[in-house]
Amino acid sequence: MSKGETPRERMERGIRTVTREGQKATLIESTVEAVAVLLLVNLFMSVVPIAQLPETVPVPGAPTPALATLNTAGVVAAVAGVCVFAMALRLRLRRPAVERFGEVNPELAEALRTARDAVRADADGRMTARLYNDTVKRLGEASSLGLLDLRRLGVVLLVVAVAAPASIGATAAGFEVTLSGGDETVAPGQTVTDEYEGLQNPDSVLGDSDDVVAGDEAVNATVGSEGGGGNDSRSAAESYDSGFVGAGDTETESQQAGFAEEERLEDTKLIREYNLRIRQEEDDDT
Amino acid sequence: MTDNDTDVEADGSGERVAVEAAEDDVDWLQAKLGRVREEVGKRIVGQREVVDQLLVCIVADGNALLESNPGLGKTTLVRTVADVTDLSFSRIQNTPDLMPSDITGTEIIQQADERREFVFEKGPIFANVVLADEINRATPKTQAAMLEAMQEKQVTAAGETYQLPRPFFVLATQNPIDQGGTYPLPEAQTDRFLLKILVDYPALDEERDIVRLYAEGREPEDVEGILSAEELRAVQSLAREVPIADDIRDKAIELARLTRADDRLEFGASPRASMALVLTGKARAFIQGRSHVSWEDIETMAAPVLRHRVVLDFRAEREGQSPDDVVADLVEEA
Structure with a gap:
């Protein structure tokens, strides 16, 4: 009790406290429910991809290349979570905190509502002052724990506890159930998608290492170059492979150093990412 | 009784003392x-x-x-x-x-x-x-x-x-x-x-x-x-000051208004009945030692306040209903 505080001021403080407790409880419950929905939607979208939706969505103006695209399932889950959070918050806040506090402390409900209305009406009579003092005293003995629906919260937390590892596991393992009914046979652990899904084990991409048969003839090579943009109608791959890398008189068979258009385009992203990392490391070293 | 109208000091402590005395x-x-x-x-x-x-x-x-x-x-x-x-x-x-x-x-x-x-x-x-x-x-x-x-x-x-x-x-x-x-x-x-x-x-x-x-x-x-007599007048004055929540007051008024729309009643209660419900609710709360009106006060006082202010329809009377029965139903409805 602050010195010089009138009963009405004490009551106003009490009502503010009740309101704050109500907001806290609302925030906790809405957040937990939103997280549960987010995880469940993410899990669903990971397990049952929707054919009409792209695997990733581009992020215009992303600060880093790594954030240039976002997983669609994650985006949908996040949107669903935000919607549920906003809805739960709105529904709960629709009922005033004093009423909700009164519901969980029924012996205090009418006194608290009356005191709230009296404060609003600027009432300051003898009986009103008595009501303020009495209500503030009883508020000190009341509990706001009941504002949380513990049973509901427990169930939702259980859902979160189950959905969180399942959702993360499904995303990491890339486990999917196709709804397309296509004739592709998918082996366990293998996906039907060609889209890039992050860094992979290089051995699985490049295959087992093998000894290269080295030649024993030393050849002087001359490297020439020619500006692009000519009338040459050959593709870049062809020109790079065969035309402009000369080796004196000896015709040298070039080995694969570029890429073939028809071959595993998804690997370009992987290579690009490796390059970016190598550059990053070099930059860090310098 | 002590004098409740003591001067209020600027810092509020005087008001607090007065309030405590009044309590x-x-x-x-x-x-x-x-x-x-x-x-x-x-x-x-x-x-x-x-x-x-x-x-x-x-x-x-x-x-x-x-x-x-x-x-x-x-x-x-x-x-x-x-x-x-x-x-x-x-x-x-x-x-x-x-x-x-x-x-x-x-x-x-x-x-x-x-x-x-x-x-x-x-x-x-x-x-x-x-x-x-x-x-x-x-x-x-x-x-x-x-x-x-x-x-x-x-x-x-x-x-x-x-x-x-x-x-x-x-x-x-x-x-x-x-x-x-x-x-x-x-x-x-x-x-x-x-x-x-x-x-x-x-x-x-x-x-x-x-x-x-x-x-x-x-x-x-x-x-x-x-x-x-002087103390009784002080009691009457204090009872009128007992605060009532807006929703309880509205429900009391709604209860009186319901008597005007009920088919079982030929005539319903006047606005004087609404005032009486609130007033008697306050008085009952005061007698019970409370400083606010409870809905229970209104419920308890509904029959004695309303039973002589309504006139039963002859069909309801023929069915053996009393004004108290109708009021009890309306209290549930309000």
Whole structure:
């Protein structure tokens, strides 16, 4: 009790406290429910991809290349979570905190509502002052724990506890159930998608290492170059492979150093990412 | 009682002291009301609900219409309440030949010092507690005179207005049987009674106690005057200050309004009933030691406030329903 505080001021403080407790409880419950929905939607979208939706969505103006695209399932889950959070918050806040506090402390409900209305009406009579003092005293003995629906919260937390590892596991393992009914046979652990899904084990991409048969003839090579943009109608791959890398008189068979258009385009992203990392490391070293 | 209107200091501490003093007074007065109930209980066996409703009526500064068969102790009850509250008491036995001036008073010629002058001789209505026995036996003209005095708290005779003493209550009784030669009160006049209290037969144990108390040679216990007229007025003032939540007030008003729309009722209650519901709710809350009105207060007071303000439709009456049944349903609905 602050010195010089009138009963009405004490009551106003009490009502503010009740309101704050109500907001806290609302925030906790809405957040937990939103997280549960987010995880469940993410899990669903990971397990049952929707054919009409792209695997990733581009992020215009992303600060880093790594954030240039976002997983669609994650985006949908996040949107669903935000919607549920906003809805739960709105529904709960629709009922005033004093009423909700009164519901969980029924012996205090009418006194608290009356005191709230009296404060609003600027009432300051003898009986009103008595009501303020009495209500503030009883508020000190009341509990706001009941504002949380513990049973509901427990169930939702259980859902979160189950959905969180399942959702993360499904995303990491890339486990999917196709709804397309296509004739592709998918082996366990293998996906039907060609889209890039992050860094992979290089051995699985490049295959087992093998000894290269080295030649024993030393050849002087001359490297020439020619500006692009000519009338040459050959593709870049062809020109790079065969035309402009000369080796004196000896015709040298070039080995694969570029890429073939028809071959595993998804690997370009992987290579690009490796390059970016190598550059990053070099930059860090310098 | 201490003076509650002490000066308020700028820092608020003076206000706090004043509030604490006022709270002590409130507690003290509420404790006194509890003692009033105990004292009435010395003479009146059972009838707790009737005693409580009568106290509510007094605290709410209203008038009550008591209805019961003869011999149920209405007069003893009212007299006891008057004794306990230390108020002046008068009784008017209504008969068809009773004239308005027999109640309000009349001008008589008085001789003093060789002079004759008209002097107003106050009638029995000039008392704090007036028991108007069998009010429905008086003629409409006499009833009107009494009810006007009851409403206005003043009497006008020969062009002069005389204020009735405060506090002032009329506790009227009427007998539901033996209606021959009676003049039932019109609805407009019954509306002026804050409550209509039904006095029912006592239970077997209570009746046994009544017989022991009044018919076996022992003198009934004397009751002590607990509450002075000044204290009663302070109680009435405080009871009016009891705060009520907006939703409870709205529900009380809605309850009164529902009586106007119900098919079982030919006539519903007036806005005076809405006021009466709130007022009696406040009075009951104060007597119960609370500083706010509860919905339970309104629920409890609904029947005594509304039963004489509504008129049953003949179909509902034919089906054996009473105004109390309809009011109970409407309380559930509100």
